[in-house]
Amino acid sequence: MHIPDGFVSVPVAGATGIISAVMIGIALGRSRDAFGIRRAPVLGLTTAFIFAAQMINFPVAGGTSGHLLGGTLAAVILGSPWAGGICIATVLIIQAVLFADGGITALGANILNMAVVGVWVGWMLTQTLQQLLGSRKGRLPLSAGIAGGMSVVVAAIACAIELALSGTAKLNIVLPAMTGIHILIGIGEGIITGGVLTYLAKVRPDLLPTEQRKLRGFLVPVVATMLIAGVLSLFASAYPDGLEKVAENLGFIQLGENIRFSLPTPFADYTINGAEGIGTSIAGLVGATVCFAVAFAVAQMLKPKNA
Numbered sequence: 001m002h003i004p005d006g007f008v009s010v011p012v013a014g015a016t017g018i019i020s021a022v023m024i025g026i027a028l029g030r031s032r033d034a035f036g037i038r039r040a041p042v043l044g045l046t047t048a049f050i051f052a053a054q055m056i057n058f059p060v061a062g063g064t065s066g067h068l069l070g071g072t073l074a075a076v077i078l079g080s081p082w083a084g085g086i087c088i089a090t091v092l093i094i095q096a097v098l099f100a101d102g103g104i105t106a107l108g109a110n111i112l113n114m115a116v117v118g119v120w121v122g123w124m125l126t127q128t129l130q131q132l133l134g135s136r137k138g139r140l141p142l143s144a145g146i147a148g149g150m151s152v153v154v155a156a157i158a159c160a161i162e163l164a165l166s167g168t169a170k171l172n173i174v175l176p177a178m179t180g181i182h183i184l185i186g187i188g189e190g191i192i193t194g195g196v197l198t199y200l201a202k203v204r205p206d207l208l209p210t211e212q213r214k215l216r217g218f219l220v221p222v223v224a225t226m227l228i229a230g231v232l233s234l235f236a237s238a239y240p241d242g243l244e245k246v247a248e249n250l251g252f253i254q255l256g257e258n259i260r261f262s263l264p265t266p267f268a269d270y271t272i273n274g275a276e277g278i279g280t281s282i283a284g285l286v287g288a289t290v291c292f293a294v295a296f297a298v299a300q301m302l303k304p305k306n307a
Contacts, residue, residue: 008168051287051291052228068189069189157175
């Protein structure tokens, strides 16, 4: 769902950029005392993991692929939608700047859709479902899985509205197209979100904010994240993602091809020219490392002096 340059108009890009900047600014302030931010390594690892997981596109119907958005997962692991928003925004900024994934001019729209709308919808639905299911810890993966899937659909609706406001496509056409394909992608989001949280609850409960346990170390999470970024990323589906497929079907894909403001980078499109395969692995490892370093640094800067 990464919107490239050219898909949204200048007014829409400007408005979403302002809204996203304000929301992330508030998130930075509100996260100063948030549980997740006080555990800087957890924020760093969560950010790196979501970056790595987003490299793995899984196939869905009609020659289309999808990947984890991770907003609900980040918010639940960090125990705060504010911290979750910082996590996803960090991933999106690094993807746009270092890997030319998502337009620089559309960065505000992407942050709004995935780091604000996706995170908050997933968080609020998770809390609501937890109350309906009795607030049991064992029900958290199910609640977050359902919420995660729904958050993808709502983020896709937000994206469709932005495209319509930009004059890129008519709302009555792009809205059902985006919603339909992202319902399928949302199923994958829900399965991944529920699966990760089930694993953490059973094997590493210390990484969850509901457990006030001393952190047991990070070797296994680090190794797992690097394996995903450096190895599993090689098996990602080559099918176009949901937004790209919709753009192809509705005939506005060329807008992203004609206008591109990517910064100079050796890792564009998650590879290195002349080194396909190993280039993807290197790009994944570099990206995951940079995501961890940036998120960890942000958490350290925000951490209260007495923490």
